[in-house]
Amino acid sequence: MKKSHDQGEELPGLVRSKRVGKNGDGAERHEVIYHIISDAIIEHQLRPGARLREDALTEVFNISRTGVRKILQRLALEQLVTLTPRRGASVTRPTANEARDVFAARQLVECGLMPEVARRITADDVRELKRMASDEREALSVGEQSRAIKLSAAFHERLAELSGNTTLAAFVRQLCSRSSLILAVYGNIGHLGCESHDHDDLVEYLERREGTNAKAFMQRHLKEIEASLSIVEEEASAPDLHQIFGLGT
Amino acid sequence: MKKSHDQGEELPGLVRSKRVGKNGDGAERHEVIYHIISDAIIEHQLRPGARLREDALTEVFNISRTGVRKILQRLALEQLVTLTPRRGASVTRPTANEARDVFAARQLVECGLMPEVARRITADDVRELKRMASDEREALSVGEQSRAIKLSAAFHERLAELSGNTTLAAFVRQLCSRSSLILAVYGNIGHLGCESHDHDDLVEYLERREGTNAKAFMQRHLKEIEASLSIVEEEASAPDLHQIFGLGT
DNA sequence: TCAGATATTTTTGTATACAAAAAACGCCGT
């Protein structure tokens, strides 16, 4: 392992360990592999910048490059990987602007959904959400960071699903995935996305069908997450080496 | 042309006429073809249910099936075409629920964007929007329905772009494309999506930076469009023939 | 020893070949 120009590593063994053994009937199998890869990205096992070579993936998953490319293209449309022509695929590194856009979008959509969710939520849903929130808290306290990240995203996604609007739920799903990438690039280690008990509090508002309060809470919640990030554009193309090394003085 | 089980025709000659002649360098070319097909769908030249056979597309566009499949998969992820395993691609026929979800999403996002658009809009933008609105009105009065549909969608998309949020703009773009499909299925002929001068009025609110008014207007505007549709589920799988033909009485 | 040029290897892009499923067609017995 000689190249490490940025911080993008090659495919780590972690992914390989999940190798699937000849199961699934094609389409089903591709779906599974897609989820394995996208989970690995969301859980920060594959960090932004990591290259995804087609041959490596064919080896790991035992499918032909045709299938690999199909999956990579899907991931690219969801902005989880970036396809650079003639140069292959890599886990996308969101720009500062993209990061701001994603959080603005979440602010608009997730908050906008809260009243409807509060109206439609059932006792079962509440139970499920509470369990998810507690699972997340536990994962966090035990130090299973990657699991906590995934669970946190899952919580927000489930919430959106409860609105009953499939289209918006799918959109929120995408936004949460991208948020995980943003966290990987602009997040401060130690301080994970969501405050540990925020989600529990939110569920309580919903349980009491206080849509307006839930909305306000979500607003604050997302604002806090965004505020905890250091969203500053790192000059990619021409880092100012003079300033960095202070030779010019 | 013997089969017409629903209302899905085969590829009409219209599309073929746009044949591209050996231009573009691969990726660029695929992009062009993608736009040709998606435009044809949005403009109702390809109506919901129309089958898109891979061989036919390879012939029309002179690319291999590999390229065709890539494009079809992209269209499928944007919900413009439906890929049925082992049965090929067809222009998607949105369900009633999907239709409602799409309009609810537009209600939330497009309206939510208006204040920001009102804040950021420039004199140039206003000019451009007014020209688009007038083009649309003209196309409508001359009877160029398909052009009017496309222009109407373009107006809404441009509006979203002016918010400066790329992510939300892309989402609105998708929603508008899907709305065109919804119009094709649930729209009443003669009554096109948007009222002819609504868009002009909206631009005026924005020009005066009256974000709140613009938002309210957009809200009404979208509500009117949705109300003009006949969104009722046509039982696809098991149409109740007894009731239809009244034999059982 | 090292910059620049050239050769080799790796990696992606595209077309095509082959297998399997679905659809269309024709056949035949009743």
Add this chain to the structure above:
DNA sequence: ACGGCGTTTTTTGTATACAAAAATATCTGA
């Protein structure tokens, strides 16, 4: 004449082969 059954044709799914580009390694002459 018609419905059920088997065959042919069409159409999709997947792997693979080949070409072109990029990355890497090697060589050469100061």
